[in-house]
Amino acid sequence: MIRNLLPTVWRRIESPLRRAEENPFFALHREMNRMFDDVFRGLDLSLFDSGRNTGTFIPSIDIREDEKGVVVKAELPEMDERDIEVNLADNGLTIQGEKKDEKEEKGKGYWHREASYGAFCRFIPLPEGLDMEKVNARFKNGVLTVTLARQEGAKEKGKKISIKTG
Numbered sequence: 001m002i003r004n005l006l007p008t009v010w011r012r013i014e015s016p017l018r019r020a021e022e023n024p025f026f027a028l029h030r031e032m033n034r035m036f037d038d039v040f041r042g043l044d045l046s047l048f049d050s051g052r053n054t055g056t057f058i059p060s061i062d063i064r065e066d067e068k069g070v071v072v073k074a075e076l077p078e079m080d081e082r083d084i085e086v087n088l089a090d091n092g093l094t095i096q097g098e099k100k101d102e103k104e105e106k107g108k109g110y111w112h113r114e115a116s117y118g119a120f121c122r123f124i125p126l127p128e129g130l131d132m133e134k135v136n137a138r139f140k141n142g143v144l145t146v147t148l149a150r151q152e153g154a155k156e157k158g159k160k161i162s163i164k165t166g
Contacts, residue, residue, distance in 0.1 A: 057099045057118030065127065069134075069149040072124055077142040086137050086146060093146060096121040 062073040074095050076084060084097040098119045105112040126148065134149035 057120045059095070059120055059122065061095075061122055061124065063124060067150070069147060070126060070130060072146040072148075074122065074144040074146075075142065076139075076144055079142065081139040081144075084139065084144060086144070088132060088135055088148075092123050092125045093148075094121065094123050095144065095146075 060075040064071045064073075072093060072095075076097070076099075078101060079097065079099055083099070084095065087094040087096075096119075098117065100115075100117050102115045103113070129151050130148045131151045132148075136147045138145045138147075
């Protein structure tokens with residue numbers, strides 16, 4: 001009825017609780033909230049955080065592969081090479097470490113000290129055909145670059161398949 005479309009101030013006859021239960025928009029709103037709660041309940045939202053508040057640090061990784069080999073670059077700002085560990089296994093490269101950041105400021109009548117720590121571990125799967133003996137790791141200006149050369153005679157697996165019409 002048209003009376004149900006009027007603002008609630010003009011419909012004082014019904015109780016507010018009864019109107020809320022019968023309103024289809026309220027039911028839709030409640031169902032949408034329930035669905036979003038169900039979706040986000042299982043997610044680790046710390047992945048979207050920069051790590052400042054959660055105690056975690058997730059470095060950005062860039063991987064480039066060409067006919068010469070694979071180059072992995074990891075952005076590790078404000079870190080020292082002593083805090084980073086790089087391991088190579090048959091199926092991948094592991095970069096792990098711990099970021100420590102301590103700040104201290106003293107002045108007349110105050111002393112401010114702030115410390116944050118965050119451990120990280122990134123695993124990068126590697127393609128076959130890389131020479132595990134020809135690996136080079138370099139750390140400069142907060143960027144770790146790991147270069148892995150291809151084995152001589154190693155060909156990329158795969159075959160181009162032509163598509164026929166008809």
